[in-house]
Amino acid sequence: MVKKYPIERSEAEWRKQLSEEQYRVLREKGTEAPHSGKYNLHFQNGEYHCAACHTKLFESDQKFESNCGWPSFDNAIEGAIEYVQDRSFGMIRTEILCANCGSHLGHVFDDGPTETGQRYCVNSASIEFETKSK
Numbered sequence: 001m002v003k004k005y006p007i008e009r010s011e012a013e014w015r016k017q018l019s020e021e022q023y024r025v026l027r028e029k030g031t032e033a034p035h036s037g038k039y040n041l042h043f044q045n046g047e048y049h050c051a052a053c054h055t056k057l058f059e060s061d062q063k064f065e066s067n068c069g070w071p072s073f074d075n076a077i078e079g080a081i082e083y084v085q086d087r088s089f090g091m092i093r094t095e096i097l098c099a100n101c102g103s104h105l106g107h108v109f110d111d112g113p114t115e116t117g118q119r120y121c122v123n124s125a126s127i128e129f130e131t132k133s134k
Protein backbone atom coordinates (compact mmCIF):
# COMPACT_ATOMS: atom_id res chain seq x y z
CA MET A 1 0.00 0.00 0.00
CA VAL A 2 1.63 3.16 -1.17
CA LYS A 3 0.02 6.40 -0.15
CA LYS A 4 -0.75 8.85 -2.93
CA TYR A 5 0.38 12.45 -2.64
CA PRO A 6 -0.69 15.51 -4.64
CA ILE A 7 2.86 15.65 -6.01
CA GLU A 8 4.16 12.32 -7.25
CA ARG A 9 7.52 11.82 -8.96
CA SER A 10 9.52 8.72 -9.63
CA GLU A 11 12.64 8.21 -7.54
CA ALA A 12 14.69 8.75 -10.72
CA GLU A 13 13.07 12.15 -11.18
CA TRP A 14 13.66 13.11 -7.55
CA ARG A 15 17.28 12.04 -7.86
CA LYS A 16 17.72 14.31 -10.86
CA GLN A 17 16.05 17.28 -9.17
CA LEU A 18 17.62 17.07 -5.72
CA SER A 19 21.21 17.27 -4.54
CA GLU A 20 22.75 14.06 -3.25
CA GLU A 21 22.34 15.14 0.39
CA GLN A 22 18.76 16.32 -0.19
CA TYR A 23 17.88 13.03 -1.85
CA ARG A 24 19.40 11.01 0.97
CA VAL A 25 17.42 12.92 3.59
CA LEU A 26 14.13 13.61 1.80
CA ARG A 27 13.67 10.37 -0.12
CA GLU A 28 15.69 7.86 1.92
CA LYS A 29 14.75 9.29 5.34
CA GLY A 30 18.32 10.13 6.15
CA THR A 31 19.46 12.48 8.89
CA GLU A 32 22.10 15.12 8.42
CA ALA A 33 24.88 15.36 10.97
CA PRO A 34 23.91 17.58 13.92
CA HIS A 35 25.11 21.21 13.82
CA SER A 36 25.97 20.76 10.14
CA GLY A 37 22.86 22.09 8.42
CA LYS A 38 22.73 25.51 6.86
CA TYR A 39 19.53 26.50 8.70
CA ASN A 40 20.45 25.29 12.17
CA LEU A 41 21.43 28.77 13.36
CA HIS A 42 19.51 30.69 10.75
CA PHE A 43 17.06 33.22 12.19
CA GLN A 44 16.00 35.57 9.43
CA ASN A 45 12.43 36.64 8.84
CA GLY A 46 10.70 34.59 6.21
CA GLU A 47 9.34 31.18 5.50
CA TYR A 48 10.63 27.66 4.97
CA HIS A 49 9.47 25.55 2.06
CA CYS A 50 9.78 21.85 1.27
CA ALA A 51 13.07 21.45 -0.65
CA ALA A 52 11.44 18.84 -2.89
CA CYS A 53 8.09 20.38 -3.90
CA HIS A 54 8.24 23.94 -2.56
CA THR A 55 5.18 23.71 -0.30
CA LYS A 56 5.33 26.23 2.53
CA LEU A 57 5.92 24.29 5.76
CA PHE A 58 7.09 26.67 8.48
CA GLU A 59 7.22 30.39 9.30
CA SER A 60 10.34 31.94 10.76
CA ASP A 61 8.41 32.98 13.88
CA GLN A 62 7.82 29.26 14.55
CA LYS A 63 11.57 28.64 14.64
CA PHE A 64 13.48 28.63 17.91
CA GLU A 65 16.97 27.78 19.12
CA SER A 66 16.74 24.30 20.59
CA ASN A 67 20.48 23.58 20.82
CA CYS A 68 19.76 20.10 19.48
CA GLY A 69 21.79 20.66 16.31
CA TRP A 70 18.94 20.81 13.82
CA PRO A 71 16.53 23.54 12.80
CA SER A 72 13.63 23.41 15.29
CA PHE A 73 10.13 24.78 15.05
CA ASP A 74 7.38 24.89 17.68
CA ASN A 75 4.59 24.66 15.14
CA ALA A 76 3.99 24.20 11.41
CA ILE A 77 1.74 25.57 8.70
CA GLU A 78 -1.70 24.01 9.18
CA GLY A 79 -2.15 20.94 6.98
CA ALA A 80 1.35 21.06 5.51
CA ILE A 81 2.75 18.19 7.54
CA GLU A 82 1.92 14.49 7.63
CA TYR A 83 2.60 12.64 10.89
CA VAL A 84 3.59 8.97 10.85
CA GLN A 85 4.56 6.71 13.73
CA ASP A 86 8.17 5.62 13.31
CA ARG A 87 9.34 2.53 15.19
CA SER A 88 12.83 2.35 13.69
CA PHE A 89 15.99 2.15 15.85
CA GLY A 90 14.00 0.69 18.78
CA MET A 91 12.26 3.98 19.52
CA ILE A 92 8.73 5.17 19.03
CA ARG A 93 8.92 8.54 17.37
CA THR A 94 6.69 10.63 15.17
CA GLU A 95 8.13 11.12 11.74
CA ILE A 96 7.17 14.28 9.88
CA LEU A 97 6.69 14.30 6.13
CA CYS A 98 5.67 16.93 3.64
CA ALA A 99 1.92 16.30 3.18
CA ASN A 100 2.16 17.41 -0.44
CA CYS A 101 4.93 15.12 -1.73
CA GLY A 102 5.61 12.63 1.08
CA SER A 103 9.25 13.63 1.49
CA HIS A 104 10.92 13.09 4.86
CA LEU A 105 11.53 16.21 6.97
CA GLY A 106 12.52 14.93 10.40
CA HIS A 107 10.68 14.10 13.62
CA VAL A 108 8.42 15.94 16.04
CA PHE A 109 8.82 15.62 19.80
CA ASP A 110 6.56 16.82 22.60
CA ASP A 111 9.34 18.29 24.73
CA GLY A 112 9.31 21.78 23.23
CA PRO A 113 10.05 24.72 25.55
CA THR A 114 7.41 27.07 24.14
CA GLU A 115 3.63 27.30 24.58
CA THR A 116 2.90 24.62 21.97
CA GLY A 117 5.12 22.05 23.75
CA GLN A 118 6.15 20.81 20.32
CA ARG A 119 9.64 20.53 18.86
CA TYR A 120 9.68 19.91 15.13
CA CYS A 121 13.24 18.75 14.52
CA VAL A 122 13.88 19.25 10.81
CA ASN A 123 16.84 18.58 8.53
CA SER A 124 18.21 21.68 6.80
CA ALA A 125 18.48 19.57 3.67
CA SER A 126 14.69 19.14 3.67
CA ILE A 127 13.84 22.83 3.62
CA GLU A 128 14.56 25.98 1.63
CA PHE A 129 14.32 29.43 3.16
CA GLU A 130 12.75 32.39 1.44
CA THR A 131 12.30 35.93 2.62
CA LYS A 132 8.65 36.90 2.67
CA SER A 133 7.37 38.26 -0.57
CA LYS A 134 4.84 40.57 1.06
Ligand SMILES: [Zn+2]
Nearest residue numbers: 050053098101
Ligand atom coordinates in the same frame (compact mmCIF):
# COMPACT_ATOMS: atom_id res chain seq x y z
ZN1 LIG B 1 7.13 18.46 -0.39
